[in-house]
Amino acid sequence: MEKLTDEKEIFIDHLRSAGFKRTSQRELILDVFLKSEGHLSAEDLYQLVKVEDPNVGFTTVYRTLKLLSECGLAREERLGDGRKRYEHKYNHEHHDHLICTDCGNLIEFFSEVIEKKQDEIAAHFHFLPTHHSLRIFGICSDCQIRRKTAGR
Amino acid sequence: MEKLTDEKEIFIDHLRSAGFKRTSQRELILDVFLKSEGHLSAEDLYQLVKVEDPNVGFTTVYRTLKLLSECGLAREERLGDGRKRYEHKYNHEHHDHLICTDCGNLIEFFSEVIEKKQDEIAAHFHFLPTHHSLRIFGICSDCQIRRKTAGR
DNA sequence: CTAAATGCAAACCATTTGCAACGGA
DNA sequence: TCCGTTGCAAATGGTTTGCATTTAG
Numbered sequence: 001m002e003k004l005t006d007e008k009e010i011f012i013d014h015l016r017s018a019g020f021k022r023t024s025q026r027e028l029i030l031d032v033f034l035k036s037e038g039h040l041s042a043e044d045l046y047q048l049v050k051v052e053d054p055n056v057g058f059t060t061v062y063r064t065l066k067l068l069s070e071c072g073l074a075r076e077e078r079l080g081d082g083r084k085r086y087e088h089k090y091n092h093e094h095h096d097h098l099i100c101t102d103c104g105n106l107i108e109f110f111s112e113v114i115e116k117k118q119d120e121i122a123a124h125f126h127f128l129p130t131h132h133s134l135r136i137f138g139i140c141s142d143c144q145i146r147r148k149t150a151g152r
Numbered sequence: 153m154e155k156l157t158d159e160k161e162i163f164i165d166h167l168r169s170a171g172f173k174r175t176s177q178r179e180l181i182l183d184v185f186l187k188s189e190g191h192l193s194a195e196d197l198y199q200l201v202k203v204e205d206p207n208v209g210f211t212t213v214y215r216t217l218k219l220l221s222e223c224g225l226a227r228e229e230r231l232g233d234g235r236k237r238y239e240h241k242y243n244h245e246h247h248d249h250l251i252c253t254d255c256g257n258l259i260e261f262f263s264e265v266i267e268k269k270q271d272e273i274a275a276h277f278h279f280l281p282t283h284h285s286l287r288i289f290g291i292c293s294d295c296q297i298r299r300k301t302a303g304r
Numbered sequence: 305c306t307a308a309a310t311g312c313a314a315a316c317c318a319t320t321t322g323c324a325a326c327g328g329a
Numbered sequence: 330t331c332c333g334t335t336g337c338a339a340a341t342g343g344t345t346t347g348c349a350t351t352t353a354g
Contacts, residue, residue, distance in 0.1 A: 118266070
């Protein structure tokens, strides 16, 4: 009897219910994604997958990330540079980001006050929110220090 | 004596102080931008400019939009489709957006509560914010009605 | 056996850049 | 004159698609 994590079960259910096939590539990509941390681009994930199996193609990683997003395992977000980034979504609290425009560093935060206010605003406009993205751009504390030091 | 709007003066000052030249194309693009409303892509603005002068190139519109952003006349924002959009910034209150993923319709809103909370969060992380982008995606009230009606 | 998946290459699309001709200052 | 500007075409970069081959069910 195969022992499955919740995430893997969700993925396989999604495949089955959509009439898709369970392939070794898809399972590998899911495994590598689950083991990873942070905010990966498709390229990042592709590089990680290639270590385990150099035969897996870029395209398959892309298409699998789409599947992962569809079934709620991954959250897709654009964080300022041109590319899409993917974070774990299952069993992970929603959060927003402070983005340092100097070094690209990310800080995650969550504010109940902001979440609630957003819902109020949506309700006021009879708008049915599905998701949101709040990004605060600026200079992180490290880069502020670096700038001061460099200025001497 | 030439009568200038504030915006035109700001633009011309910016050109002069940066050692750039005042050209007919740049002035035309500024004029068309100022006359426009809403959230224009570079392509949108290019089309509007072409009506007045078919010789102006796409590239020049792009490059001028960059100048307008630099001197605070335009705000650059990505609203979910792939492209950059430009809004008036001078003398316009900052605002955020509800974005309908069905019809693309935009609703602008402003929340003092959210703005203040963002500043608190940034301060907490010793983060120096320069700008932010809050986008709430979902279905606008019109599209909710349309969906119900279509389902009959 | 059949429809879906894979992986390569090519297409796509918004944006940016190289460059020769042009034009303000 | 000199150096920035223009506008075309070509390059870029992330993402997506067409298609012949392979593979799961």
